[in-house]
Amino acid sequence: MKIVEREFFYQPTLELAKDLLGKYIVHEHSSGLLIGKIVETEAYMGADDKAAHSFGNRRTKRTEVMFGEPGLIYTYQMHTHTLINVVAAPVDTPNAILIRAVEPIEGLEQMQEFRKNQPMKQWTNGPGKLTKALGITMEYYGKHWTEKPLYLAEGEKVTSVSIGPRIGIENSGDAVHYPYRFWETDNPFVSKMR
DNA sequence: GACGCGATGTAA
DNA sequence: TACATCGCGTCC
Numbered sequence: 521m522k523i524v525e526r527e528f529f530y531q532p533t534l535e536l537a538k539d540l541l542g543k544y545i546v547h548e549h550s551s552g553l554l555i556g557k558i559v560e561t562e563a564y565m566g567a568d569d570k571a572a573h574s575f576g577n578r579r580t581k582r583t584e585v586m587f588g589e590p591g592l593i594y595t596y597q598m599h600t601h602t603l604i605n606v607v608a609a610p611v612d613t614p615n616a617i618l619i620r621a622v623e624p625i626e627g628l629e630q631m632q633e634f635r636k637n638q639p640m641k642q643w644t645n646g647p648g649k650l651t652k653a654l655g656i657t658m659e660y661y662g663k664h665w666t667e668k669p670l671y672l673a674e675g676e677k678v679t680s681v682s683i684g685p686r687i688g689i690e691n692s693g694d695a696v697h698y699p700y701r702f703w704e705t706d707n708p709f710v711s712k713m714r
Numbered sequence: 715g716a717c718g719c720g721a722t723g724t725a726a
Numbered sequence: 727t728a729c730a731t732c733g734c735g736t737c738c
Contacts, residue, residue, distance in 0.1 A: 562732070571732065573723090582722060597721040601733055618732060638735095648733045658721095688732050714733085 521546050521555075521673040523666050529591035533608040533615040536590075537563040538702045540606065542678035545622060548669035549655045551630050556622030556644055556654055557675050560703040560710045562686045564605075566614040571692040574614035585662050586614035593670070595661045601648030604656055606665060606672075620687070620701070622650045623709040625675075630655075646711045680705035687713060 524543065529536065540561050547554040564572035566586070573596070574583045585594050586607055594605040594616050609615035622644045624631050631653040635643040644650040651657075656670065665672045682705045685697055703710045 564732075573732080578723090580723065596732090598731070598733055599721075600719050600735095603732070605732090620732090646733065652734095686732075691730085692732095 524672045533563050536608050537561045537617045541704055542676045544673040544675035546673045547654050554627035554654045555625040557625050559623050559707040560621035562618040563700040564616050570695040571689040586616050591665050593660045593663045595658050602651040603647045620647050621645050621709050621711045645709050678704050
């Protein structure tokens with residue numbers, strides 16, 4: 521697995537969100553290698569984006585890492601789940617890209633174990649589900665996406681990308697309609713609206 | 715479709 | 727202290 525270059529993260533947030541599609545999330549877990557291909561992302565445009573945790577440059581213990589360099593890992597808890605993001609944009613511009621869905625590539629038996637009683641289609645088709653399937657926890661908060669044991673690797677070329685509004689942010693005014701969600705067209709592991 | 719879960723943050 | 731949230735599993 522070839523780890524992505526640090527320079528990869530130094531590009532505009534929306535372009536990075538699209539470029540993340542097809543990349544592999546590789547987790548060298550104690551139980552073995554776990555790999556998922558990114559098939560869905562959402563960009564959060566920092567201070568000017570009402571749906572972003574960092575809206576208005578809100579700076580807390582949780583959002584602190586978003587103000588750091590691009591390529592850092594931003595994990596946070598949503599109720600009982602862990603969600604994972606890629607920090608984007610230069611220092612002090614608190615943008616991030618949420619990984620919403622991946623396609624299982626390697627370590628399928630372990631993923632089945634982590635996603636007990638669920639059919640394969642639902643192992644990783646949501647931001648909380650994929651962290652569970654890949655064994656990702658809050659311990660990676662503030663680490664860099666180019667460092668083992670959790671890193672991004674060059675994956676597959678994605679030939680068709682669809683773009684649309686984000687999910688789960690109904691209470692965010694105009695931001696509801698912004699086309700900041702990217703996914704691989706027709707990939708069966710893209711998350712579903714509820 | 716409704717409800718509970720429960721880390722984190724905001725408002726009161 | 728009370729309520730909302732970038733979600734999900736379970737029950738109806």
